[in-house]
Amino acid sequence: MSTFDLNAGATAPLAGETDLMDLPVDGALPPGLEGVLVRNGPNPLRGRFEGNDVLSWWPQPAMLHAVEFRAGRAASYRNRWARTRIWAREHAPHLAADLPDTNPNVNVLRHAGETLALAEGGPPLAMTPGLDFLGTSQRHPGLAGGMTAHPKVDPVTGELMSFRSHWEQPWLRYGVAGSDGQSLVEQLIDLPGPSMMHDMAITGRYSILLDLNVAYDFSMLSRGYRMPLRWHDERQSRLGVIPRHGGPVRWFEVAPCFILHVVNAYDLDATTLVLDVVRYPEYLRVARGGAGFEDNPVGVLWRYVIDLARGVVSERQWDKAGVELPRINEGRTGRAYRYAYAVQQPTNVEMRGLVRYDLESGATQQYRVPPGDQNSEPVFVPRPDARDEDDGWVLVCVYRQATDTSDVVVLDGRELRAGPLATVRLPQRIPAGFHGAWLPREDGTG
Numbered sequence: 001m002s003t004f005d006l007n008a009g010a011t012a013p014l015a016g017e018t019d020l021m022d023l024p025v026d027g028a029l030p031p032g033l034e035g036v037l038v039r040n041g042p043n044p045l046r047g048r049f050e051g052n053d054v055l056s057w058w059p060q061p062a063m064l065h066a067v068e069f070r071a072g073r074a075a076s077y078r079n080r081w082a083r084t085r086i087w088a089r090e091h092a093p094h095l096a097a098d099l100p101d102t103n104p105n106v107n108v109l110r111h112a113g114e115t116l117a118l119a120e121g122g123p124p125l126a127m128t129p130g131l132d133f134l135g136t137s138q139r140h141p142g143l144a145g146g147m148t149a150h151p152k153v154d155p156v157t158g159e160l161m162s163f164r165s166h167w168e169q170p171w172l173r174y175g176v177a178g179s180d181g182q183s184l185v186e187q188l189i190d191l192p193g194p195s196m197m198h199d200m201a202i203t204g205r206y207s208i209l210l211d212l213n214v215a216y217d218f219s220m221l222s223r224g225y226r227m228p229l230r231w232h233d234e235r236q237s238r239l240g241v242i243p244r245h246g247g248p249v250r251w252f253e254v255a256p257c258f259i260l261h262v263v264n265a266y267d268l269d270a271t272t273l274v275l276d277v278v279r280y281p282e283y284l285r286v287a288r289g290g291a292g293f294e295d296n297p298v299g300v301l302w303r304y305v306i307d308l309a310r311g312v313v314s315e316r317q318w319d320k321a322g323v324e325l326p327r328i329n330e331g332r333t334g335r336a337y338r339y340a341y342a343v344q345q346p347t348n349v350e351m352r353g354l355v356r357y358d359l360e361s362g363a364t365q366q367y368r369v370p371p372g373d374q375n376s377e378p379v380f381v382p383r384p385d386a387r388d389e390d391d392g393w394v395l396v397c398v399y400r401q402a403t404d405t406s407d408v409v410v411l412d413g414r415e416l417r418a419g420p421l422a423t424v425r426l427p428q429r430i431p432a433g434f435h436g437a438w439l440p441r442e443d444g445t446g
């Protein structure tokens, strides 16, 4: 197993909250880049992780970071722990009873005019782009029971597709909310047992759920594991295809695997779906002797083609290079698309560099990050009034080992290899977290 120190370098948590104005910028921020880049991730309340395995990292309290771009300036930076019951117990016990009992440390979503910090299964927490926290969601009453941190928004209808996967019955619930946040569809889905599901996909007609080889094993808790999740050789990996607004789920068997993140999916024709993912041939396999986990292999870009008429799936590796944290122009979510951006993983403990895949020509471009430095996922920001899918910017946080600080690098979505258009220099690090979002400036916000 790797020796990896979560309390050093890019993953090291912060000990406090900061507000900064007018950050130094190298290069020129593009006109039109108006809004807030928000990042989310785990950051223990005392500024130190208690263990070094991945499961000592994932469940820690949420800290969010916001970098505001306004009128060609990097106008402000702010970081805050999410105001939840967990936070209050350490910092403001008198508030604990009034704050939501959730840990929204994974992702950020704007939907139905509400900005939400998203948890791995728990209820979302409403917030402003400037990181003032507003309690439970007011516009999404159907999410009060919790949901995935990777719901999907249809860019045409505004509908929000989500699921909740749980270790208690019911193990899986699928849902659709309208563009106003109100629940339209709620459906319980039968599974043979509780499954680890982190992400999902949509097409224009269907949603795709992932029931794979990583699942719960509660006997692990008595053996010193902090979370009861592991690879199961005996499980059958399956893709579940459900009509957008509910109905019977059709399960399609695929080769053993685990998928943390979907790239995108779409209807190729009336009976054929394409699903692109980052796929692992195995993940969280318990080490021989039952202490800790084997090193995970790196994940690679992988394509499934689901033939509903013939009832078969074909699958193939798209590229052999290790990648994670894929993102696309979200205006193409669930629709035919051409470009994907992802973090490069030269080894399974490095997130270093970006790759842009042109899935039509097969061409790739890279933005290289030097050894020792690390970077976050790439967030694609469409240029206002853009026509082409890749006409926009890619924002990425790059941790600089030499100075123990982070830069926010702005790249041209069409020309990653040309290097930064602009680099915002922060005087401290944004720890390697999970996901983020671009929140375009709206009147009265940002």
Ligand SMILES: [Fe+2]
Residues within 6 Å of the ligand: 106, 149, 150, 198, 260, 261, 434, 435
């Ligand atoms: Fe994720």
